Amino acid sequence: LERSQIYYGDPAKLEQVVFHFLAGAPMALYETGQIDVTPVSTSYIDEVSDVTNPLHQELTVTPEISLYYIGFNTAKPPLTMLTSAVPFVTPWIRSISLR
Amino acid sequence: VILRDMVNEADGILPPGMPGYNETLEGLDYDVAKAKELIADSKYGDVSNLPPITLTVEGYGNSIPSYLGAIIQEWQQNLGVEISVRQLEPEDFLYNLKQEKDELFTLGWVADYPDPHNFLDILFYTGSENNIFEYSNPSLDALLDQAAIEQDKAVRLAMYQQAEQLVVDDAPCLPLFHGTNYILVKAYGKGYELSPLGIPDLSKVYLEQS
Numbered sequence: 001l002e003r004s005q006i007y008y009g010d011p012a013k014l015e016q017v018v019f020h021f022l023a024g025a026p027m028a029l030y031e032t033g034q035i036d037v038t039p040v041s042t043s044y045i046d047e048v049s050d051v052t053n054p055l056h057q058e059l060t061v062t063p064e065i066s067l068y069y070i071g072f073n074t075a076k077p078p079l080t081m082l083t084s085a086v087p088f089v090t091p092w093i094r095s096i097s098l099r
Numbered sequence: 100v101i102l103r104d105m106v107n108e109a110d111g112i113l114p115p116g117m118p119g120y121n122e123t124l125e126g127l128d129y130d131v132a133k134a135k136e137l138i139a140d141s142k143y144g145d146v147s148n149l150p151p152i153t154l155t156v157e158g159y160g161n162s163i164p165s166y167l168g169a170i171i172q173e174w175q176q177n178l179g180v181e182i183s184v185r186q187l188e189p190e191d192f193l194y195n196l197k198q199e200k201d202e203l204f205t206l207g208w209v210a211d212y213p214d215p216h217n218f219l220d221i222l223f224y225t226g227s228e229n230n231i232f233e234y235s236n237p238s239l240d241a242l243l244d245q246a247a248i249e250q251d252k253a254v255r256l257a258m259y260q261q262a263e264q265l266v267v268d269d270a271p272c273l274p275l276f277h278g279t280n281y282i283l284v285k286a287y288g289k290g291y292e293l294s295p296l297g298i299p300d301l302s303k304v305y306l307e308q309s
Contacts, residue, residue: 001301011288013290013305036288043163044166045105048283060288064278065114065210065295067218068106070154070170071272073202077150078143 104280105125109274110261112218119215119256119263125273126267131177138178146179153201157192166275167205197231206231207278215259219243223266235273250306257272 001019003012020035031039040048040059048055110126113119143149154171156163163184174180182203187195196204201293208229210217220243221227225235239262267274283293292304 007302010302012302014301017301017304030283036285037291038283039282042105045281046180048281055283058283060280060282060284060291060293062280062282062293062296063116063295064280065116065213066207066278066297067109067112067114068207068278069109069205069272070275071200071204071206071232072270073200073204073231073233074235074271076202078141078152078202 106276109276111132111267111274112222113215113259114210114218114277117210117213117218119259121260121263124260124264124267127270130189134178138280149180150202151183151187152180152203155185155187155196155204157189157205158186160239161186200231204231209278213295215256216243216261218248219259219262219266220247221269223262232271234242234269236265236269239265239269244278 001017002054003015005011015045023029026035026038027041027044029035047053050056107115110188111121111124113121137145138144154167156167163186167184171182174182184199187199193206196206208218208222221229222233223230223232223236223239224243225237225240242258242265246255246262249255249258264308280293280297282291282293287307289305289307291299291301292303293299
């Protein structure tokens, strides 16, 4: 991604940003200095949350306006919607505990 | 435990921070006995009569998130329902999911704009491009049509809350969690801010010379 020369606002401070897709384990790339920004997965959350770990100083936590879900294909049995699915879908929902 | 408290459990559709977010929304309860009773009362009568059920997920190499594994295991242990998993390549996941989804699928939605229309209308209106559930409820559609033209903000948000409860009660999806971004940025990288819509404003980022 390169700085736009015709952007209407203040020009970007960086000339270029490189995104690496499927380039390896993100945390390994980050810790070896090959990339500058990375999301943190659940496997590393204890490590980066530890205030005595130097990585903690580089952590930012921000809310995301999002929803993650398991979707039901209501066009296929056994989840065919409305006539038969509601009483059938519900027990699935009720069988879940993430707590 | 599995998600290490990194995210907020979702009872409904609208995330915290979204106008119309309903703190008192009633999600569906965890009730194994009731689940068994409902399966027994369904036309299948018993889990042994169910058709094969597959969960379509994004990814490679037979690896799925541990929370999904836990959910599948709970269905198996609590209800005796067996679920198979099928992976689709991440590159074209959404496109292929629309074409060849199985009975269940996992997906997420990050807001494009901070209005409940962006979740309730875009995901659940009959025939909407992103209504991958192929869900249809004419009462919900009528309510969403009304909300879309309502000028009074309070009345409009109340309509969306009513619409959200309809969706939760119909259960075309199982809400799992609302996201939180955990990002590491090198100390010399300044000005990196990720918006709640998941998009960083890279124009303000700069490198501090040491």
